[in-house]
Amino acid sequence: MKLSDPTKLSLILAIAISLLFAGLVKLLFNLSAAPIEGYYFAGSSILFFVIIFFMIRYSVKNFIFEKIRVIYKTIHQFKKSSREPIKPARGQDTIEKVNQEVLQWQKDTHQQIEDLKQRARYRREFIGNVSHELKTPIFNIQGYVLTLLDGAVDDPQINKQYLERTENSVNRLINIVEDLENISQLESGALKLREEHFNVVETARDIVEQLEIKAHQKGIRLYFRKKYDKIQVKGDHHRIRQVFTNLIDNSIKYGTEGGTTKISFFDMHDHILCEVTDNGPGIPEQSIPRLFERFYRTDKARSREKGGTGLGLAIVKHIIEAHNQTINVRSKEGVGTTFAFTLKKA
Numbered sequence: 001m002k003l004s005d006p007t008k009l010s011l012i013l014a015i016a017i018s019l020l021f022a023g024l025v026k027l028l029f030n031l032s033a034a035p036i037e038g039y040y041f042a043g044s045s046i047l048f049f050v051i052i053f054f055m056i057r058y059s060v061k062n063f064i065f066e067k068i069r070v071i072y073k074t075i076h077q078f079k080k081s082s083r084e085p086i087k088p089a090r091g092q093d094t095i096e097k098v099n100q101e102v103l104q105w106q107k108d109t110h111q112q113i114e115d116l117k118q119r120a121r122y123r124r125e126f127i128g129n130v131s132h133e134l135k136t137p138i139f140n141i142q143g144y145v146l147t148l149l150d151g152a153v154d155d156p157q158i159n160k161q162y163l164e165r166t167e168n169s170v171n172r173l174i175n176i177v178e179d180l181e182n183i184s185q186l187e188s189g190a191l192k193l194r195e196e197h198f199n200v201v202e203t204a205r206d207i208v209e210q211l212e213i214k215a216h217q218k219g220i221r222l223y224f225r226k227k228y229d230k231i232q233v234k235g236d237h238h239r240i241r242q243v244f245t246n247l248i249d250n251s252i253k254y255g256t257e258g259g260t261t262k263i264s265f266f267d268m269h270d271h272i273l274c275e276v277t278d279n280g281p282g283i284p285e286q287s288i289p290r291l292f293e294r295f296y297r298t299d300k301a302r303s304r305e306k307g308g309t310g311l312g313l314a315i316v317k318h319i320i321e322a323h324n325q326t327i328n329v330r331s332k333e334g335v336g337t338t339f340a341f342t343l344k345k346a
């Protein structure tokens, strides 16, 4: 029997006390000269039982209710959830209700702690990664400057070369800082997306033109799957430009010399699917789930050598998700890679 039920508890106590009372009365009258009438005895015992039962029940309920209400209130004050506190009813299932609430509270709190731990871990890792990324160009700059100061500045054979290398490292630092700024804006939610209507074909064409020289240097041909007319989409124009820049730039950076990068658009009812496909080396299958993580690269040395920060795809994913759209990647080693994301039609 569940003793959490105040009625049952009172019933047991009342029966016990009444039996005791009846036994005592019987004993007293047996001892005295005038024995009690049977129905008087039964009647008074029942009356006694009823009175005792209600008295006990009333006190138990009030007692429990008062105590529990305090606990309940405390829990609700701690609860950050927007959930309206359920008022504990003065009734049989008060304890059960509170029990449920406490269990839920414990679950919520546990989840919150886990989230905080995860975030702390993430931050630690992030700071470690950032300082690691910054170190390389800073040490390079230091090296070139020290060499120049040590006399190389007077050597016309190498002074210009060293200054150019210094400039490269400075550019790299700028890239990293810009990417970091972007990602922290996106992650803190400080960035408000603008909702503009624009022609996505035009946007892609613009980026292709910008990156044409870079592609040409690697013998990579950038082209559209077919001749597209105007496709109007909704979103933050500047941010979507960033997405195309990152994806096309990656296809050039990591693509094979003499390869191709194809840009395609597909009509999907109320969305447009945009794809950037290369015939480069592809991405190893085990790397694919981690590809959009900050600082993740399949080949660290190669990415750094190409001026990559490992933040590009993380930024791309943030931008697409901020638009409530999705991005995914298909890749086969030795065949090529396709990045596909959706945009809402205007």
Ligand SMILES: Nc1ncnc2c1ncn2[C@@H]1O[C@H](COP(=O)(O)OP(=O)(O)O)[C@@H](O)[C@H]1O
Binding pocket: 246, 250, 251, 254, 255, 278, 280, 281, 282, 283, 291, 296, 297, 298, 299, 303, 304, 307, 308, 309, 310, 311, 312, 313, 314, 337
């Ligand atoms: N088109 C691609 N082909 C092969 N590998 C790619 C491609 N795009 C991205 N990658 C891999 O994904 C990693 C992460 O890309 P990204 O976040 O843009 O960083 P970054 O370009 O700064 O290195 C790259 O370092 C590269 O290893």
Ligand SMILES: [Mg+2]
Binding pocket: 246, 249, 250, 308, 310, 311, 312, 313
């Ligand atoms: Mg990149």
